Amino acid sequence: MGDFDDLLNANADFASDFDLAGFDGVARAGVAMVTCMDSRIDPLGMIGLKPGDAKILRNPGGRVTDQALVALVLGVHLLGVERILVVEHTRCAMASKPEHELHEALTQSAGLDASWMTLGAITDQQQTIRHDLHRVRSHPLIGDRAKVGGFVYDVDSGLLAPVQE
Template sequence: MADFDDLLAANAAFAETFELGGFDGVARAGVALVTCMDSRIDPLGMVGLSPGDAKIFRNPGGRVTDAALEAIVLGVHLLGVERVLVVPHTRCAVAGATEPELRRRVAESAGLDVTWQRFHVVSDQLETLAYDVHRVTSHPLVPDSVTVGGFLYDVDTGLLERQV
């Protein structure tokens, strides 16, 4: 049970000043953000938002997967989303390695055959970003009134650069 004591203690301190109780979950800033799971990324902080302002979907590579599209559609129709940012980042592991490389590294760590596991590497980040933005803009349940942009986040400077 001690494995999580530090996190539970931090949570107790967090809860002492918690102010989102009873909040309806609507994205107060009308923003949804799809980005990578990389711990160098602070999705709200990088665009000057706070908890409650945006819907955030994270996955390896910051890809617009089917699950991300589902989240965007729900956000648009039920949670006040009017703008969508798709944000991969520099020095991303899934953009800087090949599928065989990632499988080899995971296999070494796991001590198992992982040839069956797919890691969805990205060979060209900007081409993939354009494709992912198109997936959102062309989705029949995302109306033209929703603004969608593709950005690259620089993990070394903290800056976003619009690409699409």
Template sequence: MSAVTAPDTSPFADLLDANRHFADTFTLSGFDGVAHAGVAVVTCMDSRIDPLGMLGLSPGDAKIFRNPGGRVTAAALEALVLGVHLLGVNRILIIPHTRCAMTSSTEEELRERVGRSAGVDASWQGFHVIRDQRSALAQDVAAVRSHPLVPETVAVGGFVYDVDTGLLEPTL
């Protein structure tokens, strides 16, 4: 009689199963990690955004950096500098999106909502809300363009992604 293996009941079981299927046809083994299309994208963590798909790219074509609101933070700048100098990036797109939660609440409102959900005081946590998305995008593009480690030969553009149409609107 053979031993029966209990089904995996972990909260990640479905994802690990999907990963096994993904690995069955995995084709990126040995990939060099360079952005083959020379593209880096800074965008929001919103699950409605498919950074590669919206640009007609495939895995291996671009470096993607995601955070709430798609802002150019210190960590994003670090990633962009590394991308430019070590990973073949020569075009940078900064792409916030329409109907972003980071533009529709105040810092205080987010702290209250998170605190209520967590059951603890969240008044100390920063969420970096965006009061004026277009102005924030202009600041982010300027920060990348003026960074001393991002040469002028690197194209930097600002775009707003419309989550209802899938279109990018060039803004800068």
């Protein structure tokens, strides 16, 4: 376990004043966010929330995938979600190159052909967010049960900019 000792030590410190024991998992602030896995993003901090307040779904590019939709449906019906944010961000690797260039870079790094994978390159963030908002709003198990908004997070200023529909 030597490779993880620093993380396990940090976890022990974290657990020493852990205050979510017994929490039921309901989103206390009624919020869910779909955002990118980029390490420059602090999903809770950027909207003034703390652990226990929101459901956070992360993937490359912050896309509303089929699995993200499943999580949002569960959140809306079983976990107190009333507002859903779809948040992409500036300087995103998934929006920096077309799909074929991402495949080439991955193939080169892995030493194996990666062209069979769908990576989800984003060619137009505003349009992609609008598309994902439509996916959420038009889902028969979400519909008007939750408010849905799209945003672009600026990784250099920390500000969210609403996407105009």
